[in-house]
Amino acid sequence: MAQKMTGAKMVVQALADQGVDTVFGYPGGAVLPIYDEIFQQNGIRHVLARHEQGAVHAAEGYARSSGKPGVCLVTSGPGATNAVTGLTDALMDSIPIVVLTGQVPTFMIGSDAFQEADTVGITRPCTKHNWLVKETSKLSGTIHEAFHVATTGRPGPVLVDIPKDVQFATDYYTPPAKANLGHYQPQVKGDLETITELVEAIEKAERPIFYTGGGVINSGPAATQLLRELVEATGFPITSTLMGLGCYPASGDKWLGMLGMHGLYEANMSMHGCDLMINIGARFDDRITGVLDAFSPGSRKAHIDIDPSSINKVIRVDMPIVGDVGHVLEDLLKVWKARGRKTNSGAVQKWWGQINEWRAVDCLKFEQKGKVIKPQYALSRLEALTKKHDRYICTEVGQHQMWAAQYLNFEDPNRWMTSGGLGTMGYGFPASIGVQMAHPDALVINVAGEASWLMNMQEMGTAMQYRLPVKQFILNNERLGMVRQWQELLHGERYSESWSESLPDFVKLAEAFGAKGILCSDPDTLDDAIMEMITHDGPVIFDCLVTKHENCFPMIPSGKAHNQMLMGEADTQGAIDAKGSVLV
Template sequence: MSETMTGAEMVIRALQDQGVEHIFGYPGGAVLPIYDALFHQDKVKHILVRHEQGAVHAAEGYARSSGKVGVVLVTSGPGATNAVTGLADAMMDSIPVVCITGQVPTHLIGSDAFQECDTVGITRHCTKHNYLVKSIEDLPRILHEAFYVASNGRPGPVVIDLPKDIQFKAGSYARPVNNQHKTYRPTVKGDMDKIRAAIELMANAKRPVFYTGGGVINSGPHAAALLRELVRLTGFPITSTLMGLGAYPASDPLFLGMLGMHGTYEANLAMHECDVMINIGARFDDRITGRLDAFSPYSKRIHVDIDPSSINKNVKVDIPIVGDCAHVLEDMVRLWRQTAPQQDMVALKEWMGKVEGWRARNCLAYRPSAETIKPQFAIQRLYELTKGRETYVTTEVGQHQMWAAQYFKFEDPNRWMTSGGLGTMGYGLPAAIGAQLANPKALVVDIAGEASILMNMQEMSTAVQYRLPVKIFILNNEYMGMVRQWQELLHGGRYSQSYSESLPDFVKLAEAYGGVGMRCDKPADLDAAITEMINIDRPVIFDCIVDKTENCFPMIPSGKAHNEMLLNDYLGETGTDIGSVIDEKGKMLV
């Protein structure tokens, strides 16, 4: 069964055995043997990115849109350090990625050799696990173990640092019979007593709300299907974090929209007023909870999470259930059906009435304009015009990201890719490339800002090379909009360094890369322009010139509770002084 081959050949063989079809990478001295092994086969296709950060984000987009593990191959030293931001991003958002980094030969490690860096040391805190391979005998096991660790339990990035001499060494390779780790066995099945207690709490709830997160997406499409079933069985309203959008269809009347700092009025007030909170696969992030001592003061809380360290980390919960969302949801659905509880329909009806009252506040309303394109309007039109298609959306980070989350309605899981935890500008374009590669027939749109897009603009070249027709939809307000918004809130409107000076002509830029450039600045022309963009089967940069002063609302300002939201009409005219909203203590926070 076992075959003799070099370390470099083992890498490629292990990728084939894992069913990997695409890897994202950039060659260099310390990975040349692996690139040579790649050359001699055609099962694993290599996508040449233009910067290693782009390789990791592309692998993230690939992973999140396909449910597979994303694979990255980069060289030692700068190759590895450039990949660090992507790894940290994948760590924060729990995205399964295996990143193989070249390393200088073992006898040179520690000598400050050319393109040497302590990759395992540097990536220790931004990976789920990492390996430095010091012996060819360990390599086959480590290669397969890395895939197991990356994709099991709470997913995350795994680095394999592979010295060049090990790549040349011959050893025997056999595909492991069971692809596992000798000790790492995460709990996937929830404790039945706790699940029973949770069902009982839910059955007696008067003001319940589901609060779901990226864990449902990571658990797979089956988890999203079970979530839908449980929500419909119980009839409880549901809100989702940024990372969880799409797990529950946004068009469903029970869906309250996103919660948190830029969440909807109805979602945040439901969280504040609820008596039973059912958290499934979310982690009580500070962007969600706002002021902790005023967070959901009347609720009993159920928390389902595969990572025990997420439980009771920020918020104390009453019923913690450690397990995989799909497994726990399956048990919950079954138990609910079995027990067929007598719900307090009067109280629930009253609660839904209250929720509808909040929803009627229409917190996402904005002042339309016939002259300038409002960014919210641009997202709404993009959504309406792409609704019938299989559409995948990625974003960069900033105001445009929040508007996308608020106004683009996701009906299915794995369609929405954004940098939630780390908040990495420059994520969207490479992630879109990964998503397009995994879904060649789909429409993939990177909703971007003019500042963010420039952070990984070079990946346009990758999109053109591989004929990946991604659409880059830039909401161009000539500002780092979210920075400007915070400067208005916190720093007296002094726009220190937040103006996007000397912007390129995005239309010409697109053409220079060999793509298609478009520009639109009139609301009346927008629909036709978007339709034209969708129908172009090449990479497009769409420079959408939007209102320069628009801010992102609703908003829970720093240090405030869910019931102290700022709504868009708080200010009267946009652009007026909002500097007094946050007091001195709140200004210390971000």
């Protein structure tokens, strides 16, 4: 007969049985019994964040870089509400994380007790699913179910709210094998009839394009391999969303670069001009499509997605395939090979001729002149000096994020952690901590803007405490660059509240935490400074002073189509009409 154990011990046991090695969290009254259990074991490392939002983003970074669910443990009330931004971020980007929250004792729920909040109520719309566990007998089973829901189907954040009396009470532990996982079993195999229809379209297509997204990466390494095989075998061009960077190597000759609002000219023009669009694990986000009326006219569209609600949400597609990317691509390749590996190679060759003309525009070209570092130059040098490393890149949100997506090259999946859907400033630094925990020996760089970075700068304490050598590469333009860019283009150059006043001395700030600070403002010393950052064994804050009023191009302005991109400053006059300025 199994021994009874306390709910708190069950939590630690369940995490261990789920293969969890790292938990990011912050203690408080309502989770003290669980922290007491964590204290008395060595199997699970606890990383003490400096703010619950940081803990959740760190768990996200851990999950995205490792492919394993990230785990987070916070207290009731403010602990839970501070986790909300991270939960929403993970929901938008389909990141599997399991957040455990403490709750006031069951008999006090509803009494406005100290540090009470309706956590499951608050987090219902920002989790894939959540549970309030009122009986210790159900606690371990619920945690196993939570891991199941977080990691199957379209991944996402889940939350288990555990009242303090449930943590103290004792009952029997349910091992994962005996847990009731409910009926949640999303379909992973795609409809063969539609897959065959897509194969027929692939055989005939004259101007095809693969439009890939985060779903490829979420599906796992097998999906990435199959995608690469498919691209090589068909010879079709491939572009990717911000979320999908790395699913196809940037060095591959079929690679067109990122698409979308700040995507590459050749990628957007190809999307606009294609006759067959094969969407693999992307969701026609509004940053991708531009104005819907003019989105890729004249193309037949296939959409592979594990979430049925993503299909026909914004763009009506001709070939909807509900299923896991890996499974569908496997079947797709099988059918295509069985039918003789045919493509319309003559026409595709011609298509490449057109694409190469667009490529020749060289939309990312810039000129580094003068004594001020251009942000594009800083990232080009960072790319050149780090590409040989086992390198993981996080970003905050804004211009630097788009430049990083444009100028850094990703050869493999799970190497690029950025807040895509929610656009959370303050994401990158804590995420880099989670990545470094998952990959202790890797080079982890957070490309940041000074304003975003300040939003979660308290995590310097975490980086120092756990000796995590995360490199904070701050492109400091003393502006909220993207806000400023929109104000310039859309609001008559009235720069309302979009500059960073009273900035800290970042070198001194680093030193105050016991870390290394590097200041660089001269293009001639940039390489040496970056090398100094890379070779330093410990956290670094790199304050890279860059051009203050640089705009991020190419850009599809609001209300415009893929073939109406702004390529540079000369294009910006009157580019966005009143209707477009209403759009975000």
